[in-house]
Amino acid sequence: MSRTRPEVVAFDVNETLLDLxxxxxxxxxxxxxxxxxxxxxxxxxxxxxxxxxxxxxxxxxxxxxxxxxxxxxxxxxxxxxxxxxxxxLSPHPDVEPALRRLAGAGIRVVTLSHGSPGVAEAGLARGGVTPLVERTLTSEAIRAWKPSREVYLWAAGTCDVAPDRMALVAAHGWDVLGAQRAGLTGAWFPRSERAYPAVYERPHVAGGDLGAVVEALLALPPA
Structure with a gap:
């Protein structure tokens, strides 16, 4: 199935957005x-x-x-x-320009973590990027962990979009795999991992850094 430009981009939090x-x-x-x-x-x-x-x-x-x-x-x-x-925690230096690029293109941005409530909010506020993020989601709300399929489907439902209209950006291959198996567009870049796990299906989108995967998502054809 070919992928199209998402309406919503969800970001993993720990390591992907926030520096540990x-x-x-x-x-x-x-x-x-x-x-x-x-x-x-x-x-x-x-x-x-x-x-x-x-x-x-x-x-x-x-x-x-x-x-x-x-x-x-x-x-x-x-x-x-x-x-x-x-x-x-605070955002990595490349986070603010990536989020601003998506916001400027009219793409909705959320975070999706299985981490403790408040962590994403505190980190985004410390980095001054809270206005660029529509909402913060943690699967603790449904007592589940990524990469369970239900987490990604819950996130899409919460944002009122079909799964194939949402993308998940993460620096963890297992997270991208989980998102793709749930019908989302998966986007991976190296931060916590040097390479995407070869035993997984390939990510829909990959890039050398966060900015590159954002640009790749924006380059997808419209629905």
Whole structure:
């Protein structure tokens, strides 16, 4: 099926839009190596994905705390302080021009995360880009995790568009795959991953950076 220019572009939040540097800094302050974040973040996703796959559910923050407890000997208080750092995130430098480009082209912009409520809002406000985003969505509202199909369909329904009229931009291949399997247009660029996983179906749109995938989405033919 050929893809057309979307009416709405949804963005993943953690790593795709917001820089996790404050969380790394919080780990260092707690006495851990900043490199631990990659392992903990991956285990957080594994915990959430497994819960969703088995028909249960947990909050992102609880999954993160459980992962941090598995990978470190930090006290409850120190783990809580590290998790609190998610509310200190800021957008990557390329985010503002990408969102402004979409807004200028008349494309609606939303965020779609399975992260804790308030994280996206705080980060967007810190970067001064809140006016460029129509709404922030977290799948905690429906007790689900991406890449479950229901999350993407819920997001499209919330925005009152058909799935094929919404695109999902993410720096995570699993997120793009989930969106595409739900009927959305998937757009991937390298930030947290060097390459798109070869075992997945190819992304509908890919580019060398965030700006490139935005331009590629805008270059799609109109519906």
């Amino acid at each position: 540097a404050p969380v790394r800094a919080a780990l260092v302050e707690a006495g851990e190596a900043e490199s631990l974040l990659s392992t903990v973040f991956a285990r957080t996703l594994l915990t959430g994905f497994a819960a969703a796959a088995t028909g249960t559910w947990c909050r992102f923050r609880d999954a993160f705390d459980a992962a941090l407890a598995q990978e470190s000997e930090l006290t409850d208080e120190r783990r809580s302080a590290v998790a609190d750092a998610f509310k200190e």
